Structures are given as structure tokens and as C-alpha cells.
Amino acid sequence: MAASAPERSKRSPFIVELYRSALGKKYVMAITGIVGLGYVLAHMIGNLKLYQSAADFNLYAETLRELLYPIAPEGLVLNLLRGVLILALVGHVVAAWQLTLMNRRARPESYRSKRDYVAADFAARTMRWTGVIVLLFIFYHLADLTWAVTPLHEADFTVYDRVIASFSNPASAGFYILANLALGFHLYHGVWSLFQSMGWNNRRFNHWRRTLAIAFTVVVVGGNLSFVISVLTGVIS
Numbered sequence: 001m002a003a004s005a006p007e008r009s010k011r012s013p014f015i016v017e018l019y020r021s022a023l024g025k026k027y028v029m030a031i032t033g034i035v036g037l038g039y040v041l042a043h044m045i046g047n048l049k050l051y052q053s054a055a056d057f058n059l060y061a062e063t064l065r066e067l068l069y070p071i072a073p074e075g076l077v078l079n080l081l082r083g084v085l086i087l088a089l090v091g092h093v094v095a096a097w098q099l100t101l102m103n104r105r106a107r108p109e110s111y112r113s114k115r116d117y118v119a120a121d122f123a124a125r126t127m128r129w130t131g132v133i134v135l136l137f138i139f140y141h142l143a144d145l146t147w148a149v150t151p152l153h154e155a156d157f158t159v160y161d162r163v164i165a166s167f168s169n170p171a172s173a174g175f176y177i178l179a180n181l182a183l184g185f186h187l188y189h190g191v192w193s194l195f196q197s198m199g200w201n202n203r204r205f206n207h208w209r210r211t212l213a214i215a216f217t218v219v220v221v222g223g224n225l226s227f228v229i230s231v232l233t234g235v236i237s
């Protein structure tokens with residue numbers, strides 16, 4: 001009895017113990033992934049205003065800053081949402097990094113069978129790389145459209161002007177297209193595997209899982225690519 005007391009005091013809270021396990025890290029990947037999925041879908045739907053008019057799009061961007069104003073101070077809700085997004089992004093990247101290290105320790109490169117490698121599809125095998133491309137894209141995208149610090153923008157540009165300037169430039173548009181293709185592979189495998197991580201993986205529903213993963217990816221990436229292509233081809237100007 002007396003010997004078990006110090007042992008018990010060494011145990012961390014349940015949530016910390018859970019996070020230490022691979023399962024806990026997978027939960028973090030799945031939950032933070034869901035936040036990211038919600039964001040990219042909402043962001044794409046909001047950006048459809050580009051097809052309405054410059055004024056509508058700029059008003060939409062302004063409205064986001066004034067969410068719940070004057071009930072809450074101007075910008076507060078947007079900044080809270082930004083905080084949630086940043087936490088989710090950091091949590092997703094850290095858990096992915098730690099899971100990779102755990103997997104490497106458990107199964108060094110030389111023991112990995114060729115069959116496993118072939119069995120995993122392209123999207124699954126490239127998760128880390130597509131994740132890195134999306135992460136680099138987010139930094140470029142913020143510098144480009146939120147902070148407008150890239151050489152493409154003038155001081156008096158509205159948010160709409162920034163989108164047009166960025167997507168009219170072949171190098172910038174090319175990077176948006178490449179990053180969205182990487183996002184597509186990442187989303188497809190992410191939606192698919194989040195069911196696995198959460199334990200919702202009854203074989204009978206695999207067909208629905210795949211359909212949902214494809215539909216979600218096509219809607220988000222299709223919408224995003226359509227904005228870039230519409231500006232490049234002059235449909236939006």
C-alpha cells in the first residue's frame with residue numbers, strides 16, 4: 001500500500017497520459033484537422049463573393065472584421081477565431097511531427113517492408129510533403145493577401161485588388177495552383193484517415209468515407225482553383 005503512493009503521484013493527469021500515446025496524438029491530429037477542414041470550406045464559400053462584385057467581396061472582408069460589433073469590440077471575434085486557427089495549426093503540426101518520430105523509433109527505415117509502401121496510396125505516402133507545402137503556402141498567402149507585403153501590391157489596394165494582382169501574376173498564380181493541388185491530396189487523405197483516428201471505421205462505411213473525402217476535396221480545391229483560373233483568364237478582373 002505504502003509503496004504504491006509515490007508511484008501514483010508520478011502519474012500525470014489522464015489527458016497528458018493520453019497525449020503521450022500514439023492514439024492521443026492521432027486524436028489531436030483528427031480534432032485539429034476538423035477545425036482546418038471547417039476553415040477551408042468556410043473560406044472557399046466566403047470567397048465565392050469574388051464572382052458577385054468587387055464591392056460585395058470587400059464588404060464581406062470588412063464584415064469579418066466587424067463580426068458581432070458593437071456587442072463585442074471591433075475585431076475581437078475575428079481575433080478569437082484566428083487564435084483557435086493558430087492553436088489548431090500548431091497542434092496539428094506538432095502532433096504530426098511527434099507521431100513521425102514515434103513511428104521512426106518503433107520501425108526504423110531498414111525494417112519497413114516494400115509491400116507496406118506500395119499498399120499505401122499516393123495521398124497517404126505524401127501526407128508530410130503536402131502538409132509542408134500547405135504550411136509554406138499559408139505563410140506566403142498571409143504575406144500576400146492579409147499583410148500585402150509582397151511587391152505585387154500598392155498601398156491603396158482593397159482586398160479585392162490584392163486578389164486580382166496576385167492571381168494575374170503567373171508566378172504567384174502558379175504557386176496558388178500548386179499549393180491547392182497539394183492541399184487536395186492532403187484533404188483527401190486527411191478526411192479519409194480522420195475516421196480511422198476517431199475509431200469510426202466500420203468497413204461497411206468505407207464507400208461513404210471515400211465518397212465524402214472525394215466530394216469535400218473537389219468542392220474546396222475546385223472552388224479555390226476556379227478563383228485563380230477565373231482571374232488568369234479574365235473572367236474576374
Ligand code: HEM
Nearest residue numbers: 040043047061082141145146159163176183224225227228
Ligand atoms: C485560391 C483561393 C483563396 C483565396 C481567393 C483566398 C483569399 C483570401 C483573402 C482575400 C484573404 C485576406 C482577407 C482579409 O485580410 O480581409 C485570405 C486570408 C487567409 N486565407 Fe485565404 N484564400 C484562398 C485560399 C486559402 C487556403 C487554401 C487557405 C488554407 C490552407 C487559406 C488560408 C487563409 C488564412 C489562414 C487567412 C488569414 C485569415 C485572417 O486571419 O483574417 N486561404 N484569404
